[in-house]
Amino acid sequence: MTVDRDFERIYRGTLAIGSPVPRVDAFDKVTGRQIFAADYYSPDMLWAGVKRAGIPHGRVEYLHVERATSLAGVHAILTHEDVRGSNRQGVVRKDQPVLCNDKVRHCGDAVALVLAESKEVLRQALDLVGVGLEPLPAVFDAEQAMKEGAPLVHEDHEAGNILLEGHLKTGAGEDARDECDILIEACFKTPRQEHAYLETEVGWAQMGDDGRLTIVCSTQTPFRDRAEVAEALGLKYTDIRIIAPYPGGAFGGKDGVTVQSLLGLAALHSGGRPVKMWWGREESFVCGTKRHAATMYYTLGAKSDGSLHYLKVRLYLDTGPYDHLGGVVLALGLEHSGGPYRIPNVVLDGWCAYTNNPIGGAFRGFGVTQVTAAMEQMMDMLAEKLGMDPLNLRLRNAVKTGDRNFVGKTLVNSTGVTECLEVLAAHPLWKEKDAWKSSADTFKKRGVGIAALMHASGYGPFVPDFANAKIQLTEQGKVRVYCGVVDMGQGNASTNLQIVGSILGQDAAHIELVQPDTDRTLPSGSASASRCTYTFGNALIGAAGILKERILQRAADLLMAPDAKHFALVPGSVRHLRDGRELPLSLVAQYLNESERVAVYRFRVPVAGEVMPVGEDLRLHGFPHTLFSYGAHLAYVEVDELTGKVSVERYLAVSDCGTVINPQVYEQQIHGGIAQGVGFALSEEFQVKEGRVLTPGFSTYLIPTAADVPEMESIPVQLYEQTGPFGLKGVGEISTNGPLPAISNALFDALGAREGEYPLTPERVARVIGAGDWLNASGSMLRW
């Protein structure tokens, strides 16, 4: 079950930092040889599947399994009574059952687990499982859920349906409102967004003869999964091994358990046979997590000279029936709700509420996508009232290193939002926008919009944000990198090789990779939070330095040379620089003990020095961060006045994510984030009616195709971040946050009207064209 990969067959160049080294995983992926979790089959394998609730809220009265059990080919049917552990999962609050015991809280809840000899029998058996549910009154809106008398999703939760609330006041707070020369108010509603990774939730598991459980699954979090499965199923932590091959996309939707506990439970009851579970597309859409639907009330005030003076935000997130990471999403949303600006007086109030809708969870952008959509439109609305150029208004208020940002956190790391805006201002797409706009065809209108962005990386001040790198000099004289952080497509595995290769002077032929595996690699946190390469890369630099010193010292000993400084690592060898003698690394490896050939190094992310007046709960959930990436986006948009169809014609993303280690991988992240953001802005409407998903597949939930995504240009502003590996900051999420506000601002530029509810489907845009003015999220007209 080795996953070592040989890099040399696809690449013979150097691994220098800054070089567009092709990805190590690309060869196996283009030839179909890459084995994903979905590709695990084995002889004698059972298929496992889940009976779902089908109603949004109900009491479990009975489970009738007899008819299904008697079906030929059914191996076992399991219920909550078969779960030996806590039967509860969750990243922060453990509130999600593996199999429901008392209540079901959304349509996708799991009530029974079926093991069958084939997929066909499994389908029949799932139909035959009888579930008796007594429907309960349900709640489908975050604000409604917080009202007195609303049906409770978790009776045992002290704060009722409020999972977490957060509050912050800075400066004079509300009193500053009256000091403003101009005030803008608006409400925005952003919808759920479905991750829509191509590989749906999937895994394979087996109990070994040694009593250890092995789970191979599509996950961002193998080490955390191990702890969750152990607790939920009552197993010993060290008796579980999680192997994480490259996932076929994740984007936050695999940040936490999906199939893992269910598969573990199945493997405990399969008589030692391997089991496989693979959610179908509809199951993935109904049962997987979504970007939180948000309702955002904004008031922004400024002085007549354009300096921001006052911000008030009320943020409501719908987390569905389970925490998942809802509280953390709220905290990050609040921390970004005022954008990359200095605002001296701020009042922030936010709530994350339980409902009986699909589960809200992590999704690339993580709360920041929602608030950026609101704040960056507020900035354009303010610019219009002030008669100021929207770019100049942003430049005037943009934070710089040494400033306090709008929550009062002093920025001590690189802060490049001004640089991004200046690059955008000098770009032909900005300078020539008026000519482009005026050349629209009949019945078409054109507009250009921008957005300024910030995105934190890492877990914040409380949860330890660390990585443990492990590097080995193999007996064959190759350098093997043990990746502790999953590469779900973002390319960090390749970047890891580039970092180690450049430090140890090795080329692709002499470097190998091991994918995350709780038995072989070391705990290094989740593949999330724009942290992967920043955190693991720093740990790798430490480990590579240790191994380098050991190799050089041993070489010096072997050649009886007085000083290791006179040696250099070259591909496959160590060279004595004075007399030119070389020792192959395979030889040096023979003279090192096994323990000497392995170097490990732990890196913990620096955290904010100040303690913000936000309460212990919000701090626990990650408030505040200290390291931010920045960006400035621009969209060229054309609207069809007859149909309301919006198309994005050109897109520019200028980003400050520190030094670029691999320009190709960097651009992949920017492009992919923009495409997801364009879908969020224009077409992806995850419709839920009374808890039921109305868009359960790709024919009703429209993610962008190649024909829907514009030509994109990505320009990195390479400010050196002193705490980053080779000056790098996180790039994984930031570009997702730009498209909605940039496109909506462009739409206003084209039409002189704005819509507060998204996505901007032709129907909504046609309504805006008809109304000719700003539509509030409620559909009522608001004039200012």
Added chain:
Amino acid sequence: MAQRVRIDAAVVRGSIPWTETKEPSLEILRVVEPNSDAVREAMEIAFFLNGTPVKLDVAPDRRVVDLLREDLGLTGTKEACGTGDCGACTILVDNESRLSCLMLAAQLDGRTVATIEGLSQGESLHVIQEAFIECGAVQCGFCTPGMVASSVDLLHRIPSPTRQEIRDGFSGNLCRCTGYQKIVDAVELAVRKLQEDR
């Protein structure tokens, strides 16, 4: 119970199918058992798979994607929706792109079938595969086999496509990672490489 068989890699990675001209020899390579207990007559089908003639006994309503992935071990072909919406399961049947999740095994009888495993020979890649690597058109990789197959089909139909034609050409293949731009770049590069070779 499905009998899982694995065709030797050497057999699968035979010559590239659309250049295949030899007559089918119909030597039986493997026999696949009907895969469920449901009452179904097994049917004998014969076709070229990645340049190699194969003859199988198979339930006629077995989906092609299941036949390939589960019975023949060719897991390079992916399934991501099962309803013909995403293109991840795209294969080439008689040189045209087809969705293997919407095809039944019986429909393969007498055809020439190419999966992603048949597009490369050992370390030697199809020009489109090479271009995908060079241009960075691969991220998570789950859509990649289908994207490559659709791109091959596109270049059969339109040897020198414009960027818009390329975009339209694989607009039936969903990708959630790349934003498509580098895939368009890759197909353009493949076209240039093919023209240089001429």
